[in-house]
Amino acid sequence: MASTTETEYAAFLEKVKRTVYVDNLSPQVTEPVLRTALDQFGMVKNIQFITNYIEPEHIPKHVLVEMEDEDQAKAIVKLIASCPLMIVGMPRPVRACAAKVEMFEDRPAKPGRKIEVRWLDPDDPNFEVAQKWKKIDKRHAAEVRFLLKQQKAEEEKLAKQQADNLKANFAKYEMIDAIMADGTAARLAEYYGLNLRDES
Amino acid sequence: MVDTSDIGFKWGKKRGVGVKNREIKYYESFHFDGVEYNLYDDVYLYKEGEPEPYIGKLVRIWETPNKTRRVKVLWFFRPCEIVKYLGTEQPLENELFLASGEGVGLANDNPLEAIAGKCHIICTSKDARNPQPSPEELQKADFVFSRTFDVVEYKIMDKIDEKIAGTEVKNIFNRSPNRNGVEKVICPDKEDEDPHNNALLSEAKVKPSDDHNRPLKKRKLDASEILGNELKNDEGKSTDAVGHQTPLQSGSASENKFRNKNLNESPRGERGPFLKPEEKLMELSRGKLDEVSYHQSPQKDDKNNYEALQAPLPIDVDKNTWFKEPPFEERMQTACEQGTLVLLRNLDPTYVSTEVEFVTTIVYNLQDIIRQGLKEKCSAKMLPQTTTSSPHSGQAFVIFKTKEAAKTAIKKLETGCLVLPDGRPLVGCVETPCSPGKQSTFIGHLVISNPKQPQTRGTKEAVSTSHCSQPNTIVYDMAMEWCLLQQKSDFVLDKLYKLQGVELKKVKALLKSK
Numbered sequence: 001m002a003s004t005t006e007t008e009y010a011a012f013l014e015k016v017k018r019t020v021y022v023d024n025l026s027p028q029v030t031e032p033v034l035r036t037a038l039d040q041f042g043m044v045k046n047i048q049f050i051t052n053y054i055e056p057e058h059i060p061k062h063v064l065v066e067m068e069d070e071d072q073a074k075a076i077v078k079l080i081a082s083c084p085l086m087i088v089g090m091p092r093p094v095r096a097c098a099a100k101v102e103m104f105e106d107r108p109a110k111p112g113r114k115i116e117v118r119w120l121d122p123d124d125p126n127f128e129v130a131q132k133w134k135k136i137d138k139r140h141a142a143e144v145r146f147l148l149k150q151q152k153a154e155e156e157k158l159a160k161q162q163a164d165n166l167k168a169n170f171a172k173y174e175m176i177d178a179i180m181a182d183g184t185a186a187r188l189a190e191y192y193g194l195n196l197r198d199e200s
Numbered sequence: 201m202v203d204t205s206d207i208g209f210k211w212g213k214k215r216g217v218g219v220k221n222r223e224i225k226y227y228e229s230f231h232f233d234g235v236e237y238n239l240y241d242d243v244y245l246y247k248e249g250e251p252e253p254y255i256g257k258l259v260r261i262w263e264t265p266n267k268t269r270r271v272k273v274l275w276f277f278r279p280c281e282i283v284k285y286l287g288t289e290q291p292l293e294n295e296l297f298l299a300s301g302e303g304v305g306l307a308n309d310n311p312l313e314a315i316a317g318k319c320h321i322i323c324t325s326k327d328a329r330n331p332q333p334s335p336e337e338l339q340k341a342d343f344v345f346s347r348t349f350d351v352v353e354y355k356i357m358d359k360i361d362e363k364i365a366g367t368e369v370k371n372i373f374n375r376s377p378n379r380n381g382v383e384k385v386i387c388p389d390k391e392d393e394d395p396h397n398n399a400l401l402s403e404a405k406v407k408p409s410d411d412h413n414r415p416l417k418k419r420k421l422d423a424s425e426i427l428g429n430e431l432k433n434d435e436g437k438s439t440d441a442v443g444h445q446t447p448l449q450s451g452s453a454s455e456n457k458f459r460n461k462n463l464n465e466s467p468r469g470e471r472g473p474f475l476k477p478e479e480k481l482m483e484l485s486r487g488k489l490d491e492v493s494y495h496q497s498p499q500k501d502d503k504n505n506y507e508a509l510q511a512p513l514p515i516d517v518d519k520n521t522w523f524k525e526p527p528f529e530e531r532m533q534t535a536c537e538q539g540t541l542v543l544l545r546n547l548d549p550t551y552v553s554t555e556v557e558f559v560t561t562i563v564y565n566l567q568d569i570i571r572q573g574l575k576e577k578c579s580a581k582m583l584p585q586t587t588t589s590s591p592h593s594g595q596a597f598v599i600f601k602t603k604e605a606a607k608t609a610i611k612k613l614e615t616g617c618l619v620l621p622d623g624r625p626l627v628g629c630v631e632t633p634c635s636p637g638k639q640s641t642f643i644g645h646l647v648i649s650n651p652k653q654p655q656t657r658g659t660k661e662a663v664s665t666s667h668c669s670q671p672n673t674i675v676y677d678m679a680m681e682w683c684l685l686q687q688k689s690d691f692v693l694d695k696l697y698k699l700q701g702v703e704l705k706k707v708k709a710l711l712k713s714k
Binding site for chain 2: 021023024026027028033036037050051053054060062073074077078079083084085086087088089090091092093095097098100101102103104105106107108109110113115116117118119120122126127129130131132133134136137138140141143144147148151152154155156158159162163166169
C-alpha cells in the first residue's frame with residue numbers, strides 16, 4: 001500500500017518533469033489549437049488547462065502541457081524563451097517555463113506526510129505572533145492584488161499604444177494605396193517629372 | 201619576501217619557486233588591505249564599470265621577476281552570466297557555478313590588486329569527499345555551489361571534475377576543520393601550463409598600468425556571437441549573456457565590454473536566474489527552506505503539551521462519491537451563492553486538496569462537535585499555483601455544509617489561531633470565485649479591422665495559426681515590447697514576494713524565540 005503510493009508519487013514527479021507550463025494564452029486558445037502549435041516541437045501527450053478559480057479574470061489562461069519526455073519539455077521552454085511564439089493572435093507572445101508540482105490541480109499527496117494542526121491557546125505566547133502573522137498574510141494578499149492590478153494597467157497601456165501605432169500605420173498604407181489606385185500619384189509624378197515605376 | 205613599498209600588503213607563507221624561472225616566487229598566503237588571503241580562498245574581483253564584482257577562487261599566487269604580484273583565478277559564474285545556457289534549470293538564489301572544462305573562461309591570471317575582498321562560498325556537493333557544511337555555515341555563506349559550468353560545452357554539470365585548472369578537487373571542496381589551509385607542495389603542478397610564461401606573456405602584451413586593478417575575465421563566445429556583439433559594443437546594461445569577452449591580446453580589452461543586448465535571449469519564462477545577487481537577503485534559498493521545514497515539521501511539535509491532531513495518510517476514500525458529484529467548479533458557484541464557500545489562505549503551498557480537507561475537518565468538527573456532535577466531511581480544493589501566485593501562502597476553497605458553519609469557521613479562524621506544523625496560522629475569508637464567464641478579448645492581441653476590405657488571406661492566417669516570429673518584422677518588435685514588460689512585471693513581483701518572505705521569516709523567528 002505504502003509502496004504503491006510512493007511509486008505513484010514518483011511517477012507523478014516524472015510527469016511534472018515532462019510538463020511545460022505555458023502562460024499568457026488568449027482565452028480563445030483551445031486544446032486542439034495548442035496541440036497543433038506545440039506538436040511541431042515534439043509529441044504532446046496531454047494538455048490540461050489550469051482552472052482559474054480565484055485570480056482576476058484578466059489573468060491570461062495558463063496550461064500544463066505534458067510532452068513525451070523531459071528533453072522535449074526543456075527544448076520547448078528554451079525555444080519559447082529565445083523566439084517569441086504567438087498562438088492565436090499577435091503580437092503578445094506566450095511564455096513557458098518548467099512546470100512545478102504545485103501547479104497540478106489533481107496532484108497526489110506527498111507520501112508519508114503527516115499534518116498536525118492544533119488550535120492555539122489564547123494564553124500561548126505564540127498566540128500574539130500568530131495573530132500578527134494573520135494580519136501580515138492579509139496585507140500581503142492585498143499587496144499582491146494591487147501589484148497585479150497595476151501590471152494589468154501597464155499591459156493595457158502597452159496594448160493601446162501598440163494598437164494606436166498599428167492603426168496609424170495602417171491608415172498610412174491605406175492612404176498610399178488609395179492615391180496609387182486612383183491615379184493621383186501618377187498624375188503628381190507626371191507633373192513633377194518623376195519616375196514612379198521601380199524599374200531597377 | 202615582504203614588499204615594504206606598499207602599505208597594506210605583506211606576503212605570507214612561501215610555497216616555492218618556478219621550475220623554469222627561479223625568479224618567480226609562489227606563495228600560499230598574503231595580507232592585503234588588512235585581510236589574510238590563503239591559496240584556494242574565494243574572492244571578489246573588482247572590475248571597473250561592472251555593477252557586480254566577479255567571483256573566483258585563488259588557485260595560484262605568485263610574484264613575477266619584476267615584482268608584480270599576480271594571482272590565478274578559477275572563475276565562478278553567477279546564474280545571470282550564463283542565463284542563456286540554463287535552460288529549465290532554476291538555480292538557487294545564491295547559487296554559483298564553478299567553471300570547468302578546458303577552455304577560455306575557465307581561469308585567468310590577474311593582478312593581485314584586483315582582489316576586492318573575501319567571499320564566503322560553501323560547496324554543497326553531496327560528494328563523499330566534500331566535508332558537508334553545517335546549517336550554520338550555510339546560513340553564513342555568501343554563496344553556495346554544487347554544480348559546474350563547462351566553458352567548452354556550455355553545459356551545466358552536476359559533477360565536479362577530479363581536477364579543474366590544475367586544482368585538485370579536494371581543494372575545491374570545503375575545507376575540513378582538521379585540514380586547515382593548504383597541503384604542502386613544493387612546486388606547483390608541473391603538468392599545468394607554465395604559469396610564469398603565461399604571466400609574462402600577458403605582461404608583455406598588456407601594459408601593467410592598463411590592467412592594474414582590473415581583472416581580465418575572458419569568456420568564450422561563439423564566433424557569431426562575437427560578431428553580433430561587436431556591433432553592439434558598449435551599449436547595454438542587460439545582464440543576460442555570457443558575452444563579456446576580453447581578448448587577451450588587446451591592450452584596452454578589459455574596458456571593452458561586449459554585451460549581448462539581443463532581447464531574444466531574455467524573454468524567458470522562469471524568474472530564477474534573473475535574481476540579482478544583491479538580493480540574497482535570505483541566506484537559504486526558498487527551496488531549501490521548504491525542504492528543511494518539510495523534514496523537520498513532523499517532529500517539531502512533539503514536545504508540545506497541546507494535543508496534536510494527526511492527519512492520516514490522505515487516501516482517496518471518497519473517490520467514488522467524488523465522481524458522482526458535479527465538478528468542483530459548479531459546486532463552488534452554488535456554494536458561493538449560498539454563502540457556504542470559504543477561502544482558506546496561508547496554507548502550505550505544497551498541500552493537496554485531500555490534506556486541506558483534513559485540515560478543514562478540524563475547523564469544522566471542533567465547532568460542530570459542540571453543537572451537534574456530528575462529524576461531517578467537507579470538500580476542499582487546493583488552488584493550483586501559477587507563476588503569479590505567492591510562494592509563501594497557499595490558498596484553498598472549502599465548501600461547508602451550511603452557511604452557518606461557514607460563518608462560524610471564519611469567525612473561529614479570526615478569533616482563534618489554528619496553526620499548521622510550521623507554525624503558520626490559517627486565515628479564512630469570504631471570497632467570490634471568478635465566474636467562468638467567457639472572455640473573448642485578450643490584452644495584447646491586436647486585430648486590424650478594415651470595414652472596407654475583407655481580411656486578406658494573409659492576415660487571416662496569421663491570426664489563426666501559431667508561429668515563431670522572425671526578428672525582421674514589426675510583430676517581432678512589438679513582441680519584444682511585451683517580453684520586456686513581462687520581465688519587468690516578473691521582476692517586481694519577485695521582489696515583492698522576496699520582501700514578504702523576509703517579513704514572514706521575521707515573524708517565524710519570533711515564534712521560535714518564545
